[in-house]
Amino acid sequence: MTMYSRSGARRKHKQGRTALQRLKDRCFCLPARPDRLLQFALPLLVLSLIGSLPRAIAQPVSRPLLVPPTSGKPLPPQPPETKPTPKANPDEFPPNPLESTAPDPLLPREATQRPLTAAEQKQLALALDGLNNQATAKLNAGDRAGAFELWYRELRLRRSLGLVEEVRALGRVGDVAWRENRTADIRWLTRRLDAILTQTEPKLSPAGVAPANEPVTAAPVSSTAALPDKVSSATPDRRASVPRSTATPSPSPASSGNGGDRTAVLEALGLAYQQVRLPQVAASIYQQILAEAKQRQNEKKVDETLITLGQLRLSWFDYPNAAIAYQELLSRARARSDRQNEIIYLTQLAYTYEQAKQPEQAIAYEQQIVAFYQALPNPAPIPALKIKIADNYQQLARLNEAEQNYQSAYQLAQPLFQFAYASDALHKLGALYRANDRLDAALKVFDYLVGLEQQAYNLYGMMTAYDQIGQIQLARKQNQQALLAFAKGLSLAKQLKY
Numbered sequence: 308m309t310m311y312s313r314s315g316a317r318r319k320h321k322q323g324r325t326a327l328q329r330l331k332d333r334c335f336c337l338p339a340r341p342d343r344l345l346q347f348a349l350p351l352l353v354l355s356l357i358g359s360l361p362r363a364i365a366q367p368v369s370r371p372l373l374v375p376p377t378s379g380k381p382l383p384p385q386p387p388e389t390k391p392t393p394k395a396n397p398d399e400f401p402p403n404p405l406e407s408t409a410p411d412p413l414l415p416r417e418a419t420q421r422p423l424t425a426a427e428q429k430q431l432a433l434a435l436d437g438l439n440n441q442a443t444a445k446l447n448a449g450d451r452a453g454a455f456e457l458w459y460r461e462l463r464l465r466r467s468l469g470l471v472e473e474v475r476a477l478g479r480v481g482d483v484a485w486r487e488n489r490t491a492d493i494r495w496l497t498r499r500l501d502a503i504l505t506q507t508e509p510k511l512s513p514a515g516v517a518p519a520n521e522p523v524t525a526a527p528v529s530s531t532a533a534l535p536d537k538v539s540s541a542t543p544d545r546r547a548s549v550p551r552s553t554a555t556p557s558p559s560p561a562s563s564g565n566g567g568d569r570t571a572v573l574e575a576l577g578l579a580y581q582q583v584r585l586p587q588v589a590a591s592i593y594q595q596i597l598a599e600a601k602q603r604q605n606e607k608k609v610d611e612t613l614i615t616l617g618q619l620r621l622s623w624f625d626y627p628n629a630a631i632a633y634q635e636l637l638s639r640a641r642a643r644s645d646r647q648n649e650i651i652y653l654t655q656l657a658y659t660y661e662q663a664k665q666p667e668q669a670i671a672y673e674q675q676i677v678a679f680y681q682a683l684p685n686p687a688p689i690p691a692l693k694i695k696i697a698d699n700y701q702q703l704a705r706l707n708e709a710e711q712n713y714q715s716a717y718q719l720a721q722p723l724f725q726f727a728y729a730s731d732a733l734h735k736l737g738a739l740y741r742a743n744d745r746l747d748a749a750l751k752v753f754d755y756l757v758g759l760e761q762q763a764y765n766l767y768g769m770m771t772a773y774d775q776i777g778q779i780q781l782a783r784k785q786n787q788q789a790l791l792a793f794a795k796g797l798s799l800a801k802q803l804k805y
Contacts, residue, residue: 401491403495403498404455404456404459404495405459405462405463405495405496405498405499407459407463411460411463411464413431413434413435413464414431414464414467415427418467423467423468428467428468431464431467431468432468432472434464435461435464435465435468435476438457438458438460438461438464439457439458439461439476439479441457442454442455442457442458442461445457446483446487451487451489455480455484455489455492458480458483461476461480462476462477462480462496462499470503470506470507470572470575471571471572471575473503474500474503474572474575474576474579475575475578475579477496477499477500477579478500478575478578478579478580478581478582478583479582480492480496481493481496481497481500481579481582481583482582482583484496484583485582485583485584493583496583497583497585500576500579500580500583503572503576504576504588504592507569507572507573507576570596570599570600570608573592573595573596574596576589576592577589577592577593577596577615580592581619586619586620586622586623586625589619590616590619590620590628593612593615593616593619594616596608596612597609597612597613597616600612606639609639610636610639613632613633613635613636613639614632614636616628616629616632617629617632617633617636617655620632621655621659621662624662626659626660626662626663627663629659630656630659630660630663633652633655633656633659634656636648636652637649637652637653637656640652646679649679650676650679653672653675653676653679654672654676656672657669657672657673657676657695660672661695661699666698666699666700666702666703667699667703669695669699670696670699670700673692673695673696673699674696676688676692677689677692677693677696680692686719686723687723687725689719690716690717690719690720690723690725690728690729690732691716691728693712693713693715693716693719693732694712694713694716694728694731694732694735696708696712697709697710697711697712697713697716697732697735698735700712701739706739706743709739710736710739713732713733713735713736713739714732714736716728716729716731716732717729717732717733717736720732721759726759726760726762726763726765727763729759730756730759730760730763730765730768733752733753733755733756733759734756734771734772736752737749737752737753737756737775740752741775741779746779746782746783749775749779750776750779750780750783753772753775753776753779754776756768756772756775757769757772757773757776760772766799766802766803767799767803767805769799770796770799770800770803770805771796773792773793773795773796773799774792774793774796776792777789777790777792777793777796780792
């Protein structure tokens with residue numbers, strides 16, 4: 308601000324104050340009347356506001372800050388202002404180690420531009436086997452975090468060896484993760500399996516038919532390729548707890564002889580999904596393999612896949628679908644007169660229906676097995692089968708058929724010196740008679756059982772037979788005979804120190 312402008316402001320300020328003072332003097336000389344006082348008060352207020360404006364204009368724009376005097380020593384440097392570190396959110400998942408983009412010294416620098424040569428693949432495979440051994444050693448030593456860190460590095464590098472190699476490694480590590488109860492690792496490994504499964508889905512031709520046995524081909528990629536995070540429901544059904552990938556999975560090389568065949572990749576995926584305990588997804592994959600094998604009329608592959616499906620269903624207690632697989636296998640075996648496999652599938656069907664608590668269906672297949680062995684002839688397996696048939700009849704409350712089969716089992720087992728089966732048949736027959744209040748018949752059966760166990764030098768069996776005889780005699784009010792039977796049983800118990 309110039310000197311002229313400052314002096315003008317002072318002059319205007321002085322004039323304003325003079326006029327204001329005259330107005331105040333006039334106001335104080337007026338009589339105390341409210342109407343006259345209001346008439347002069349309003350102009351006084353306006354002039355007061357106008358008079359304060361020059362004072363505000365005359366103030367300097369800025370003033371220097373007052374700094375306290377110092378003793379001539381420089382001030383100590385102030386520490387830089389630091390922002391508080393945000394706390395980690397416990398609800399957020401840690402990053403997926405399969406998505407790491409860090410370069411790996413085990414891969415050549417140009418691995419992103421070309422596939423690995425055969426020599427490079429062999430060298431890399433040996434190095435990855437070493438990583439797996441190191442991870443296993445760390446796990447056995449209790450270092451679970453270090454073990455899985457090595458395994459994830461191995462899995463990233465396995466992509467350079469083809470889909471089959473990668474899927475096998477994913478299943479192997481997934482099995483360990485499941486046994487160690489590592490939920491996050493299971494989720495990451497399953498996402499990668501889902502991405503590969505999506506990648507192996509056949510492309511439809513213009514006619515809407517997938518070409519048979521189409522090879523899986525992809526561009527080369529290094530172990531730093533990232534994986535998708537999003538999930539999709541387009542892939543086969545499975546437990547809702549594990550999401551499914553939708554984004555295009557990172558490609559993996561289909562090296563010659565290592566994962567180029569779609570069926571080989573699907574078979575590896577089926578096993579891997581079993582290892583991460585997702586049997587429904589594994590079963591759906593084997594159904595794809597089965598359909599393609601039938602389309603190509605590959606009878607051997609059809610049988611192998613049906614056997615795998617049956618075993619998978621049985622292991623997860625899916626008895627109805629297991630029975631469907633074994634029934635188809637039985638029909639195929641009979642169509643080509645394959646007697647060796649026919650008896651295997653009959654046995655599996657009988658076992659499946661027994662586990663499913665369907666005794667009537669189990670009896671039908673067990674009787675077919677008996678007829679099969681009678682036609683050979685091979686009577687050795689028949690006593691055990693007769694006991695199973697009798698057990699199933701007893702569950703159906705068909706006691707006459709149960710009695711007949713127990714008797715038949717005893718009669719067949721004794722000449723074959725199958726004392727265990729003969730004893731089991733007599734014991735169950737006697738129990739059947741006791742349960743139906745046929746005490747005289749039960750007493751005769753257990754008398755036969757004492758002689759049989761004596762022939763087999765089975766002191767424990769004799770002891771239990773005498774105990775049953777004593778209880779039957781008590782039920783018949785034959786106390787003296789009951790005491791005699793119990794005494795014989797006690798003597799045998801002392802010999803056995805029972």
